[in-house]
Amino acid sequence: MSETTTRPASAQADAQNARDGADNAAPASAGGLVSIGGNYQVDPKRSLPVYDMPGAKAYVAQSNSEPGKKYFALVSIGPMPVRLPILQALVGLTNANFIKLVHSGIVVWPGDSEQRVIMIFREPGGARLTGPDGRCTAWSYDQVCNRLIRPVIGVLRDLEARNIFHGAIRTSNMFLPSDPAEGIVLGDCASSPAGYYQPVLNETLQRGLADASGRGKGGTSDDLYALGVAIITLIQGEPPLSGLSDPQIVDRKLTQGSFYALVQKQKMPTPLLEPLRGLLNDDPHERWELEDLESWLGGRRLSPRPPEPPRRAVRPFEFGDHEAWEARGLARILSTNAATAYDLYHKGEVEAWMRRALGEKNITEIVVGELQASGTGSRIQREPAVVVARCGIAMAPDGPIRMNGRAIYPSGFGTALTEAFVNKRDPAPIAQMLIAGLPGNWNSIQKKHKIEPFSPPMDLEFARNLLERRGFGFGVERVLYELDDSVPCLSPMLDKHYVLTPMDLLRALERMAPTKSRHGKPIDAHIAAFLMVRFRKLEDWLLKALNDEIDPGRGVIAMAQILGSMQERLGNKKLPGIAKWIVVMADPAIDRLHNHKPRQKTKQRIEELAEQGMITPIAQALDDPSMMNQDEHQYGKAQAKFARIVDEIAKLEDEIGDPTILAKGFGRELAAVVSGILGTFGISAVIGYYFLGTF
Template sequence: MRDRYQIYPGTPLLDLATPSAQAYHAEDRRDPKKSLFALIARPGHPVRIDAMRALKGSEGPGLMTMVEWGVMHWPLLNRKVMAVVYERPAGGRVMASITSEFKALEESELIRKAVTPIFEALKVLRSHNVTHRAIRPTNMFWATAEKDRIVLGDCVTVLPAFEQPVLIETVESGMCNPAGRGPGSYTDDLYSLGASLAVLVQGRNPVGHLDDDAVLRRKIVQGSFATLIGEGRMSLQTSEILRGTLCDDPLERWTLESLELWLSGRRLSPLLAKFEKRAARALPFAGREYSTARELAVAFCKNWDAVAPVILDGRLELWLRRSLDAKDKADAVSGVLRDAVMTVNEKRTAAFDLMVAKTCMLLDGRAPIRYKSVAAMPDGIGGLLAVAMVEGTEVKFIVETIVREAPKGYFETREAYSPENSIMATLYRDQKGFLERASIGNGIERVLYELNESMPCMSPFTVEDYVLDIRDLLPALNAAAKKVDAKTWPIDRHVAAFIGARANFDMERQMGDLTLPDPDRSVMGMLNLLALIQWRLGQGGLQGLATWVGTLLQPAINSYHSRERRAHIEKEIPRLAREGSLVELSRLLDAPEERAQDAHGFAEARATWASAQREIKDIEEGRVNNTKAIRFAQQLAALISMAIAFVTVVLLLLSRWF
């Protein structure tokens, strides 16, 4: 990789692999003594390019140093992949699996070996404006063979929090589909640190016998601190950091400044668990009874089709108003119900689904966007869509989430205004517009690339070349020209959407021409779009792509009326294709002067032809004025007579002479 780092496919390192990336031995050719390893990301899945750019070369006592990253050819898969090279931790993984047991970390060692280095790592991350979102005991390593310091493992080869157990994530993040958790905030990282510390000081997962749903419910009912610590006994100092970082209210949870004060010996005000208000009488739903709004919201999302009747018959509003004494929520639910009922019949199903989604948001003001099977943070919908499309799973409900404006409902039901929310609301309004336009360059493919900067182009023409940047698109298509059916277009829906999302120059006209029904104009749109990219990026030597495009240009050639012009173009295309110039091909076929001259000549020819046709018809129908013909015949006869007389006189003179 980069003509410097040698990665050995035959030397896997299972102890350094992650659930989504395989690990292999690596060497630095300039410094062979340095101990390195490489992670090979799962092909096609989005990675965190922003974090890679930020963290490359960053050093800290609690960070595994990233040496290099980039796209490279991987012989085991015979395709290009994303590879990340790290300095190798010498002491191994802290916890082999989330269900295993290990030697607990002594409380006296907690600050020195774990909290201090990880605090420094979080400061480095914040300085680069990125979150880690992969802090967990199974992704922590001993930096040295003496096991005197813990470092955080990889966080860039997979979506944020994608591999995190529900145990380690906040209640809100644990509610999400793993791919939809989003980059989150630094308080999310601090919560994961607190949950990891709780495991480290106990030497085991305290709720390993429970499934994810049970863990989430226990956190909601009992609080995260009680769930992870339970009856465990520990010092006041350790209890303080765990209560601060595991606080379920993100507004009261410790910040990095709070953690810094704690490390400096300052004792902070103890945070006591705050439990959600319980109803005087439980609400029965789906075979169980619920006493808090948050529990009920979770149950609603798991039994989506059974929720609408509970809202429509007023049971939910009555329970909120009388049993829970939550009049504001009751009024809000009443408003959502009123809007849904007023919808016309043919759209009522969609309105009721949105009604359920908004109701769940009102019941739990900190929960993610939830719509049918979709559960994602606003900045996580793109990741959820990416994984679904890569793995070939259903995207229908994700599309409905955007088209039916569930994100807008999410922002409207938040208690506090945030500028970021306004930006996100605008973003999703744009995505809805793309989805409502089904033409090439729009649709679900456009949304995929708009919401995922790190998503490589998924076109079958480019998928093996891992095209992340528009600069790599034409070379990838050029390479694909040798393997594809020459009758297919190089611009499919994914290529067009990728160009639309990644290009930073105007190409509205060319993209519009692609969608035209006329074959000659659409094929010229395809050629002009590719030529524009080649010209703007200054890329040459695209003989394969130019030849491929050249074979598709017959409709554009036939749009010329002059046989001579068509013959000239057909003769020139192979020469320009050998030069690899899409720009010159575009100029040849789309020259305004030539087009105007051809149109003018064709107009003249049509006029002459039409005049001749009219005259023929007039003659055939006897409607021609004969005066002109008689006069012409008389003149012709006179000329012929004079010619005969002249010849006769000459012959007589010659006969007399001789």
């Protein structure tokens, strides 16, 4: 990617562009430098910790065309993937207050020889505003307005125009500019999933209730909330609620509301209270937008409505070691023990507390309705964990879906599955939430409460259907790639390859073929699922053949047809390694032939074709209709001949055994000898004719 390229029309195009320099990349160029894109070089021996990000390490970089300018590289170290769909748009974005991405690509990184995503940035000029602890010299009101708020508004304008959520606005991800009088430079937002490493303090109340991987798609409103937290941090010289754990911070926000929890004990300049009320409003539809903040900077006073604190019960609901004072907090603690919570729901204790202690009549009726509906639902809908999850959604409609110890918004399931797979954790608890239809339930509850959800509704019914289908190309692997367009193919066999596109896959398989062909097949569950999403031209009928458990030979042919189709559509580049890999595993397909000579001929033919490196001719040779028909015809003739021989032996045995023809004793002895000879001859004739081709 370069600064002059235009933005692709699809995420797949972004992924292909991200591969720039990967295919011919050597681990290092002269002098130990890693080359990328022909113009940039990275020095893997010179790290720059000041620019490190949670999912990436920084190194010194240089440009061949602009040797006088300072650059650095962020090298992805995972395990979470880079935000590939936004890279191209960021390359095309130039704003003095946003760190400049000039190029990105994939190279073989020295040391571990893994393919890694590298992003080249211009150095911002100064150090970070704060360290991870958020402490710094306090800023004045004027400094906050001119060097923080005004620049960030401009950056968010540019990001919003490109439909990009930053997700990492915090003082530790802001840099001082070269000129101290200028505004801050906002740091990277692409090296990890949006909001994944954002502290709970900087997240809205709603997003903070979810798992880091389950926060879902954010927007400008969420970035503005984070800006509000940054304002408080710089005015005070430290973050609000310092010393509290993440659960304690969430509890404070739940019981007091974000504005009161974060501002109440702080000495804030009076003029800043107005924008902070707007930015930290827990109702996303009442929260200030960019226009509101710009109007305030221009001198217009908007007098935002003071956020209403959450309705607080007259007494807490006690659950184990926890207690809740409001509905969202209760939904949160009940999800920690579904079996016990299920009993409390059915005994009416939750309903009684909500009516008498909390006074939430409307929410209570919706919860009771969900409880009753579950009693007449399917078996899975009656399971305690599902019932508690549904009631929790009804109780906290703006909260995440909670089940199996997970808390995920509908738009966060893709990242949550990615996190499970890259960390080698069981994805089943997440899949069960989808199978239970909870995202659909979450969507319907929003309508019952007559609210517009802050997190975008997603129709994930298709995901449930995919999970219920077995075999290659379906299941949880398919759902992973359908829901997360940033994730590379996570097949275990791909080892150190970063596979984003079908072309990447062919190249990786070709490189691995000499060693992998001895241990497995070129298509596993992950690769099949990956291709169904990233190679949409793949025919469904090939998947059925790939999953043929009765005829394993059909599966081999299907693999050859799939790889051959990819080869044809992606340029017909010769792939002798993959071709020979298919030959190695072709025996089940060849064994479908009954006659020895056609088998031998087919084996010889595909070995010759493999040397040419073209895959489709091999698939055609393994599934030649004329040869198969001829083989079946000859096989039928052999069966018929065998049946005639068996009949003749039986008839002869009957005649020889007739006492009128031979003496009884001699006849039996002769019958045994003759029938044995004839039986041996008949069977040998059929075997020789059919399997050895000698008759």
